[in-house]
Amino acid sequence: MSRGRPRAFVTRLLPEPAPSLLGEVFELCGNLGDRPLTSREILEGVPGASAIVCTLADRIDAAVLSAAGAELRVVSNFAVGFDNIDVTAATKRGVLVATTPDVLTEATAELTWALILAAARRVVEGDALVRSGRFTGWSPSLLLGKELTGGVLGIVGMGRIGRAVARRAAGFGMRVLYTRRSGPLPAEAVPGGEQWGFAANLHALLASADVVSLHVPLGPETRHLISAPELAAMKWDAILVNAARGPVVDEAALAETLRQGHLFAAALDVYENEPVITPGLEGLTNVVLLPHVGSATVATRRKMAESAARNAIAAVRGLPGVNAVNLQVPCVPPCARVDQWRV
Numbered sequence: 076m077s078r079g080r081p082r083a084f085v086t087r088l089l090p091e092p093a094p095s096l097l098g099e100v101f102e103l104c105g106n107l108g109d110r111p112l113t114s115r116e117i118l119e120g121v122p123g124a125s126a127i128v129c130t131l132a133d134r135i136d137a138a139v140l141s142a143a144g145a146e147l148r149v150v151s152n153f154a155v156g157f158d159n160i161d162v163t164a165a166t167k168r169g170v171l172v173a174t175t176p177d178v179l180t181e182a183t184a185e186l187t188w189a190l191i192l193a194a195a196r197r198v199v200e201g202d203a204l205v206r207s208g209r210f211t212g213w214s215p216s217l218l219l220g221k222e223l224t225g226g227v228l229g230i231v232g233m234g235r236i237g238r239a240v241a242r243r244a245a246g247f248g249m250r251v252l253y254t255r256r257s258g259p260l261p262a263e264a265v266p267g268g269e270q271w272g273f274a275a276n277l278h279a280l281l282a283s284a285d286v287v288s289l290h291v292p293l294g295p296e297t298r299h300l301i302s303a304p305e306l307a308a309m310k311w312d313a314i315l316v317n318a319a320r321g322p323v324v325d326e327a328a329l330a331e332t333l334r335q336g337h338l339f340a341a342a343l344d345v346y347e348n349e350p351v352i353t354p355g356l357e358g359l360t361n362v363v364l365l366p367h368v369g370s371a372t373v374a375t376r377r378k379m380a381e382s383a384a385r386n387a388i389a390a391v392r393g394l395p396g397v398n399a400v401n402l403q404v405p406c407v408p409p410c411a412r413v414d415q416w417r418v
């Protein structure tokens with residue numbers, strides 16, 4: 076029945092329509108349960124796979140790519156970030172690395188604003204107070220927060236998500252200041268009527284922003300982009316938000332900075348040693364801690380599932396339309412056996 080089909084090694088149960096779409100084309104193997112595989116299970120499961128469909132929690136390094144062997148055409152990540160994959164090693168082997176951009180942009184921007192508002196208005200502290208039974212009534216000085224209106228939102232990494240966060244700033248009466256690698260955005264990328272300011276460098280942004288929100292990918296250049304000197308450069312009552320990747324922030328330095336009373340608050344969706352929380356953070360009341368749920372809406376996870384499946388299928392069939400981050404992979408010939416199968 077499924078004999079002769081290319082194999083897709085799926086590291087984790089993904090939402091529909093990923094299983095259905097993949098199942099039409101591939102012989103599916105791997106983990107159809109909701110627990111992360113160990114590195115050993117991945118290494119032992121990938122040999123002979125034409126596609127690896129994985130999540131950001133799976134490390135797909137040179138050893139995994141090598142174990143997969145010559146049939147491997149694509150590593151399709153169920154995420155827009157791809158720091159869990161050795162792209163250089165994949166490119167050398169002619170393997171496409173595909174991601175799910177765009178479909179998660181708005182959900183992640185919404186979650187970023189949830190973090191900003193929760194930190195500014197001490198939402199988690201308030202919730203804990205009420206649940207603990209210690210709420211004794213309205214008070215003029217209870218849980219005073221930080222007003223956002225009139226403030227500056229500093230966005231580090233003005234790509235898809237950074238811009239979606241920026242678009243929402245007008246609704247909260249905030250001005251936007253941003254940095255990105257390639258200089259100011261072209262005028263057509265800035266919505267009409269908006270005046271987003273380009274900061275000459277990161278430290279200039281940090282010195283001016285009331286809220287600093289991180290939206291850079293994780294890579295050698297951005298690991299610990301925010302460390303002790305950058306935290307010290309921030310306003311004493313600023314808020315730091317990280318919905319990018321944990322290692323972009325030196326969390327030990329963040330915990331120490333907050334402990335010393337510098338910064339109003341921090342709000343994190345991602346962690347340096349995920350899922351381990353850096354000691355010192357969990358005991359601080361002015362830190363909001365979410366369990367990496369930036370893209371976690373029903374609609375978005377469904378779209379990500381479809382995108383990850385279609386990327387794997389298109390790559391193995393040698394079709395265009397793969398959201399690949401290493402398009403320098405010259406030409407991926409269609410997998411010999413998959414031509415017999417229609418999507």
Ligand code: NAP
Nearest residue numbers: 156183232233234235236255256257291292318319369370
């Ligand atoms: P994107 O469109 O590629 O945007 C990345 C932005 O970062 C670009 O503006 C880029 O500059 C900028 N950048 C890269 N390196 C930089 C550096 N060293 N200094 C300053 N700016 C730099 O990516 P995206 O779709 O917005 O996603 C961003 C990241 O969010 C992903 O890589 C992922 O790790 C994270 N994410 C997290 C969640 C979550 O669940 N919390 C969900 C989705 C995504 P240029 O414009 O000049 O290239």
